[in-house]
Amino acid sequence: xxxxxxxxxxxxxxxxxxxxxxxxxxxxxxxSSLAALCGEDGTLVDDLPAKLLxxxxxxxxxxxxxxxx
Amino acid sequence: xxxxxxxxxxxxxxxxxxxxxxxxxxVPTEAExxxxxTGELYDQAHSLTRFGPVMSISTKAVDYVLxxxxxxxxxxxxxxxxxxxxxxxxxxxxxxxxxxxxxxMRHRVTRGLLxxxxxxxxxxxxxxxxxxxxxxxxxxxxxxxxNNAVALPTTVVGSRFRLGQCSLGGTELPDLExxxxxxxxxxxxxxxxxxxxxxESAGVLTVKPEITFRGRDLSQVRTAVFPLGASATTxxxxxxxxxxxxxxxxxxxxxTAEHMVFTAAGILVPDTLVNASQGSRATTELRLRTVDxxxxxxxxxxxxxxxxxxxx
Numbered sequence: 001x002x003x004x005x006x007x008x009x010x011x012x013x014x015x016x017x018x019x020x021x022x023x024x025x026x027x028x029x030x031x032s033s034l035a036a037l038c039g040e041d042g043t044l045v046d047d048l049p050a051k052l053l054x055x056x057x058x059x060x061x062x063x064x065x066x067x068x069x
Numbered sequence: 070x071x072x073x074x075x076x077x078x079x080x081x082x083x084x085x086x087x088x089x090x091x092x093x094x095x096v097p098t099e100a101e102x103x104x105x106x107t108g109e110l111y112d113q114a115h116s117l118t119r120f121g122p123v124m125s126i127s128t129k130a131v132d133y134v135l136x137x138x139x140x141x142x143x144x145x146x147x148x149x150x151x152x153x154x155x156x157x158x159x160x161x162x163x164x165x166x167x168x169x170x171x172x173x174m175r176h177r178v179t180r181g182l183l184x185x186x187x188x189x190x191x192x193x194x195x196x197x198x199x200x201x202x203x204x205x206x207x208x209x210x211x212x213x214x215x216n217n218a219v220a221l222p223t224t225v226v227g228s229r230f231r232l233g234q235c236s237l238g239g240t241e242l243p244d245l246e247x248x249x250x251x252x253x254x255x256x257x258x259x260x261x262x263x264x265x266x267x268x269e270s271a272g273v274l275t276v277k278p279e280i281t282f283r284g285r286d287l288s289q290v291r292t293a294v295f296p297l298g299a300s301a302t303t304x305x306x307x308x309x310x311x312x313x314x315x316x317x318x319x320x321x322x323x324x325t326a327e328h329m330v331f332t333a334a335g336i337l338v339p340d341t342l343v344n345a346s347q348g349s350r351a352t353t354e355l356r357l358r359t360v361d362x363x364x365x366x367x368x369x370x371x372x373x374x375x376x377x378x379x380x381x
Contacts, residue, residue, distance in 0.1 A: 017140030
């Protein structure tokens with residue numbers, strides 16, 4: 001059975017040891033881009049550590065911008 | 070004089086609170102006091118030079134903690150997912166003291182670093198997980214703000230787990246006594262902010278989790294199974310399972326995705342071949358030093374269905 005967007009995003013975070021609470025503050029676009037790192041069959045993309053790091057940098061930059069506003 | 074007992078620990082995300090039941094809390098201040106060291110028999114002057122409280126918490130709510138704290142730690146601040154944490158110590162009603170609904174003690178932290186310490190699952194006990202909150206100043210305020218007149222959280226959540234079937238390197242371990250995960254998180258120095266006694270930050274330097282399997286079956290530690298040397302494990306063949314306990318029942322149904330499952334890759338080395346004494350069952354210990362396999366973190370934890378045949 002194909003995994004949902006939320007399930008794929010959670011699988012990506014879990015694979016690299018991040019807590020799933022990050023998902024609660026993601027918007028739809030962030031969730032979708034995170035889920036894109038995992039196929040619907042649960043296969044993780046190649047070079048996951050670097051790709052997730054890039055996603056996290058964008059995620060935290062967005063949060064910081066909101067706080068500073 | 071009011072008296073208190075264990076209460077709750079809350080993770081706040083903006084105005085949303087997740088308050089969990091806890092088993093113990095210890096909050097040393099890690100205070101350092103400088104003396105004049107004049108060569109006299111007695112010190113003649115003292116000064117407080119450091120005051121950096123840390124909260125060490127243990128709880129049975131393994132799933133709630135792992136939903137909030139990652140392997141590499143989780144920051145607490147207004148710009149992070151967790152915006153503050155509260156340790157609430159419940160006021161006791163005693164024969165000489167009555168209390169109102171808002172008599173409880175709260176220690177609030179608005180900037181800090183949460184890190185995992187260890188997870189212990191004994192065969193005949195509920196599993197417990199421990200974590201630490203390192204408390205920092207925001208540049209102005211003390212690391213911890215106290216209030217002795219707060220109400221208990223409206224909703225407090227909890228959960229309990231028991232050790233389930235595990236597999237290690239593709240071999241099932243039906244006679245385990247315990248599994249212990251030491252997360253081994255090391256931090257940078259938490260020096261006080263210049264001109265202050267309060268630490269202002271810290272970062273995670275390394276995370277080197279180790280898993281210790283203590284078992285009854287000494288015969289598994291032999292060449293044909295776990296050799297007297299090193300063997301490799303992968304996420305595909307190593308699984309530690311904690312079964313969730315059901316309220317007013319025994320276990321949550323195996324097919325329900327509420328159990329805790331950990332997978333790990335690394336090098337497995339026997340740590341203690343035999344530990345035997347008169348009047349007790351002999352045990353053996355295997356230690357798995359985990360590694361990043363290039364895709365997965367050293368330990369991956371998920372909430373999932375329970376696998377009744379984890380080695381297959």
